[in-house]
Amino acid sequence: MSSLNPKTYDSVPAHKVAFLGLGVMGYPMAGHLALAGHSVAVYNRTTTKSADWQKEFEAQAKGALRHAATPREAAVGADIVFCCVGNDDDLRSVVLGDDGAFAGMAKGAVFVDHTTASADVARELSKAALERGLHFIDAPVSGGQAGAQNGALTVMCGGDAAAFARVQPVIATFARAVTLLGVSGAGQLAKMVNQIAIAGLVQGLSEAIAFGQRAGLDMNEVLAVIGKGAAQSWQMDNRGKTMIEGKFDYGFAVDWMRKDLGLVLDEAKRNGARLPVTALVDQFYADVQQAGGRRWDTSSLITRLK
Numbered sequence: 001m002s003s004l005n006p007k008t009y010d011s012v013p014a015h016k017v018a019f020l021g022l023g024v025m026g027y028p029m030a031g032h033l034a035l036a037g038h039s040v041a042v043y044n045r046t047t048t049k050s051a052d053w054q055k056e057f058e059a060q061a062k063g064a065l066r067h068a069a070t071p072r073e074a075a076v077g078a079d080i081v082f083c084c085v086g087n088d089d090d091l092r093s094v095v096l097g098d099d100g101a102f103a104g105m106a107k108g109a110v111f112v113d114h115t116t117a118s119a120d121v122a123r124e125l126s127k128a129a130l131e132r133g134l135h136f137i138d139a140p141v142s143g144g145q146a147g148a149q150n151g152a153l154t155v156m157c158g159g160d161a162a163a164f165a166r167v168q169p170v171i172a173t174f175a176r177a178v179t180l181l182g183v184s185g186a187g188q189l190a191k192m193v194n195q196i197a198i199a200g201l202v203q204g205l206s207e208a209i210a211f212g213q214r215a216g217l218d219m220n221e222v223l224a225v226i227g228k229g230a231a232q233s234w235q236m237d238n239r240g241k242t243m244i245e246g247k248f249d250y251g252f253a254v255d256w257m258r259k260d261l262g263l264v265l266d267e268a269k270r271n272g273a274r275l276p277v278t279a280l281v282d283q284f285y286a287d288v289q290q291a292g293g294r295r296w297d298t299s300s301l302i303t304r305l306k
């Protein structure tokens, strides 16, 4: 079974690109680049995944595909290097050092980072890139595994406008919206806004469903009705039914959400924003982790209320 759903790709000149990190998100994102006609070199820490990736896409790719033993080797010859790893430290480990991507990139090449990381690391790596004659765009994504598989992610970018203009049509291979929101770090800050908006909303939806169930209502029927009114949300449409059923296998893991809320709360300490509900929901997610839900998806907040 394919790991992605092919889509109709806009015609853009073929690029030589690299992709570092073939996880839940990176594997299909890199796959879309291959199917769209770009030459793709991949790197993954666990090398069996890179070999599997090449095997899966080789027959349908128009450009050359290869897998490399280090980020540096993958980056050689690429005009754009994409990346989607776990956190700030993982990102530094694939970018910097003798085997890091920056060591292999030619002057003028652009590094596009899709990891959800801090705005600080984006600024730090952007500065390091400039010192080497490279460009760095922070470009975290929203849309989850399904968005990556369908090539329909929302991408929030920060960095230099000219470098962004070069990479935007290539990012669009796996995205439905790719927007520059400001200087380096602005993409990560926008992703933090996204996570703040989601955290409180999922807790509200959890309370609503748990309340309705205690009241003896048919919650599928109730959500079908109120989902057509002002309470409608993406979470209600996509997770409401599975929350009612107590199924939490549908996407973004609680561990990742805690990482993201940690980034948010650190940034709020610096900029003075008050986030009382977000801080509380972060602690609720810690409860879910303790109850064994580290890999459950974020809608599992409702388990605390059962």
Ligand SMILES: NC(=O)c1ccc[n+]([C@@H]2O[C@H](COP(=O)([O-])OP(=O)(O)OC[C@H]3O[C@@H](n4cnc5c(N)ncnc54)[C@H](OP(=O)(O)O)[C@@H]3O)[C@@H](O)[C@H]2O)c1
Binding pocket: 020, 021, 022, 023, 024, 025, 026, 044, 045, 046, 049, 084, 085, 086, 087, 089, 090, 091, 093, 094, 114, 115, 116, 117, 141, 142, 143, 144, 145, 251, 252, 253, 256
């Ligand atoms: N999953 C989602 O729904 C979603 C949605 C939006 C944003 N994100 C963000 O996207 C990023 C990736 O998420 P994911 O779900 O794809 O995670 P994942 O499945 O756990 O994949 C993580 C990838 O990073 C690699 N990696 C981790 N640490 C590394 C290190 N120190 N050196 C080299 N490679 C390393 C892993 O390599 P191995 O294969 O060797 O472990 C793997 O390829 C995270 O920042 C996450 O917050 C995820």
